Amino acid sequence: MDKNYFAHATAVVDDKAVIGTGTKIWHFSHIMDGATIGENCNIGQNVVISPDVTLGKNVKVQNNVSIYTGVTCADDVFLGPSMVFTNVNNPRSAITRRNQFLKTHVGTGATIGANATVVCGHNIGEFAFIGAGAVVTKDVPAYALVVGNPARQLGWMSEYGHRLKFDANGIAVCPESKQEYKLEGNKVRRIK
Numbered sequence: 001m002d003k004n005y006f007a008h009a010t011a012v013v014d015d016k017a018v019i020g021t022g023t024k025i026w027h028f029s030h031i032m033d034g035a036t037i038g039e040n041c042n043i044g045q046n047v048v049i050s051p052d053v054t055l056g057k058n059v060k061v062q063n064n065v066s067i068y069t070g071v072t073c074a075d076d077v078f079l080g081p082s083m084v085f086t087n088v089n090n091p092r093s094a095i096t097r098r099n100q101f102l103k104t105h106v107g108t109g110a111t112i113g114a115n116a117t118v119v120c121g122h123n124i125g126e127f128a129f130i131g132a133g134a135v136v137t138k139d140v141p142a143y144a145l146v147v148g149n150p151a152r153q154l155g156w157m158s159e160y161g162h163r164l165k166f167d168a169n170g171i172a173v174c175p176e177s178k179q180e181y182k183l184e185g186n187k188v189r190r191i192k
Contacts, residue, residue: 017049020057038075062114070101070120077106080114080132087120107142109159116151129157143181143188156181156188164188 005023007013017031020039025031027045034051037043041055044063049055053067056075061067065079068087073079087101104118107126112118118136125142134151145155145163156164158174158181166172170183171191180192 011043044081056108068101068120070103071106072103073106074108074110074126076109078111079106080112080116082115083112083130084115084117085120086117089120111161127157127159129161141187156183159190 004021005019005025007025008027010027011025012030013019013025014031014033016033018036019031020037020041022040023037025043029043029045029047031037031049032051035049036054037049038055038057038059040057041059043061046064047061048066050067050069052069054072056073056077058075059073059077061079062081064082066085068085070087071085085104088097089102091097102121104120104122106124107128109127110124112130113132113134115132116130116134116136118124122136122139124130124140125144127143128140129145130136130140130151131147134147135149136146137150140146143156144153145157146153158164158177158179160174160176162174162176164172164181166183172181179190181188182191
């Protein structure tokens with residue numbers, strides 16, 4: 001069967017992995033049986049994608065990322081270099097907890113910065129922005145900007161990755177796209 005994706009000669013793609021058209025898998029990466037990767041993804045060097053992981057279309061996974069069972073990423077997600085997903089809250093070498101893997105979902109367009117850690121069982125909202133080195137220990141709302149250890153919200157980001165500044169009416173405009181956003185309570189949505 002002809003493959004419709006690129007895999008570097010040092011990459012290992014197991015037979016029962018599903019890889020979308022146009023995806024590129026680089027040096028020393030391993031895509032395990034049962035993983036599903038969408039179209040036009042870029043999987044950097046030294047990446048492991050475990051069984052039952054799903055990546056949407058156009059997901060960018062930078063070098064040295066392990067995506068464990070229980071993680072799903074929607075379309076257009078960016079996973080920065082050496083960021084970490086966990087899948088068990090209380091790991092011990094001598095105790096097997098494979099039946100206790102907790103799920104984590106990363107919403108459309110979200111960015112997770114370099115060396116950030118996402119503790120399992122917490123979801124990342126669409127277009128959220130996790131700063132480099134942050135440790136996520138709770139759900140992150142859509143469009144939220146979070147940083148630090150533990151991660152705390154500093155503000156809101158546009159779909160183009162710019163910090164939003166809301167006026168007295170709760171309206172902000174992205175300086176690049178000119179898209180408009182509305183802040184209502186502790187939620188942001190794009191209105192134009």
